Amino acid sequence: MNISEFTGYGDKMEQLMRSVQAGRIVHALLFVGPRGSGKRTMARLFAQAMLCKGREPRPCGVCPACKRFLAGSHPDVKTLRPEKKTIGVDDIRDLIDYLSLKPYEGGRHIAIIEQADSMTPPAQNALLKTLENPDGAAMFFLIAEGDRGLLPTIRSRCQAVRFRDLPVEDCAAVLARRGVAPERARMLAGMAQGSVGRALELDADERAMALREKVLESLETLRDAASVSRAAALLEDDKGAEGDILDIMELWARDRMAAQAGAQPYQAGEYDRLVKGKIDGRALLKGVVEARKRLASNVAWPGVLENMYFDLINKENSGRTTLSWQR
Numbered sequence: 001m002n003i004s005e006f007t008g009y010g011d012k013m014e015q016l017m018r019s020v021q022a023g024r025i026v027h028a029l030l031f032v033g034p035r036g037s038g039k040r041t042m043a044r045l046f047a048q049a050m051l052c053k054g055r056e057p058r059p060c061g062v063c064p065a066c067k068r069f070l071a072g073s074h075p076d077v078k079t080l081r082p083e084k085k086t087i088g089v090d091d092i093r094d095l096i097d098y099l100s101l102k103p104y105e106g107g108r109h110i111a112i113i114e115q116a117d118s119m120t121p122p123a124q125n126a127l128l129k130t131l132e133n134p135d136g137a138a139m140f141f142l143i144a145e146g147d148r149g150l151l152p153t154i155r156s157r158c159q160a161v162r163f164r165d166l167p168v169e170d171c172a173a174v175l176a177r178r179g180v181a182p183e184r185a186r187m188l189a190g191m192a193q194g195s196v197g198r199a200l201e202l203d204a205d206e207r208a209m210a211l212r213e214k215v216l217e218s219l220e221t222l223r224d225a226a227s228v229s230r231a232a233a234l235l236e237d238d239k240g241a242e243g244d245i246l247d248i249m250e251l252w253a254r255d256r257m258a259a260q261a262g263a264q265p266y267q268a269g270e271y272d273r274l275v276k277g278k279i280d281g282r283a284l285l286k287g288v289v290e291a292r293k294r295l296a297s298n299v300a301w302p303g304v305l306e307n308m309y310f311d312l313i314n315k316e317n318s319g320r321t322t323l324s325w326q327r
């Protein structure tokens with residue numbers, strides 16, 4: 001993996017990296033963005049590139065410094081993350097002590113602070129002094145989902161870089177480059193709504209993929225009023241997964257609408273299932289919205305589900321929605 005592989009950020013990040021390497025930049029970068037948007041991966045790439053002693057383009061990935069970094073054993077890197085909920089002032093003092101030593105390999109110290117917005121105010125004030133009086137050797141990477149928890153004085157001493165979720169297409173491309181089969185990459189990118197991190201989690205999450213399969217099976221079982229309880233029974237026991245089930249249905253509904261309109265759906269690998277599906281996308285989407293409302297007002301899940309399924313079947317019978325039932 002190198003920096004140019006960050007679709008949607010490539011040029012910007014490469015420029016930033018050149019500035020960092022040329023020492024043209026403040027020695028603290030603040031990477032802010034939603035979970036799974038790549039900020040931690042990018043911070044680690046920057047850190048690795050700064051320590052790399054191999055050939056350009058850096059990080060080379062094969063020199064001893066890169067190998068130590070990737071193994072988590074580089075002596076000049078310190079990563080802080082909240083052990084419980086916060087990073088306290090003692091953690092920052094330990095970090096400052098560490099930074100007062102000479103870098104072991106003669107280059108720079110790298111300090112990576114994950115969930116930086118979880119630093120307590122005293123911790124932030126302690127860090128501030130180090131940020132204000134750089135002794136030259138340390139480079140700080142602060143990573144946070146949002147910067148509201150950070151003191152303005154901290155924010156003003158960092159160069160902020162904003163991350164966002166990618167368009168689904170770009171997310172799929174990133175996954176494919178990481179070795180996920182293209183069709184699965186599209187499906188995962190769609191399910192994760194463009195969050196690369198979330199998509200990779202899903203890829204490794206057997207339970208999530210099995211749940212998705214069960215949801216699709218349930219929707220395919222739903223054919224008429226007589227099949228409602230059988231279709232609903234497939235999902236009624238998944239206590240605690242109601243939200244996930246509705247999310248999966250929502251994406252399926254949107255993809256179904258795309259397929260019905262002749263557009264390329266996200267879950268293109270399942271195109272056959274999408275176009276052959278009996279349930280109308282728009283009707284399902286409405287059903288999902290309604291089901292979320294009922295859940296929020298404490299209607300029991302089996303009731304919510306059966307209600308939604310009966311509505312879907314009734315819409316079909318009343319002819320208010322167009323159903324295509326292709327073979």
Ligand SMILES: [Zn+2]
Nearest residue numbers: 052054063066
């Ligand atoms: Zn290297």
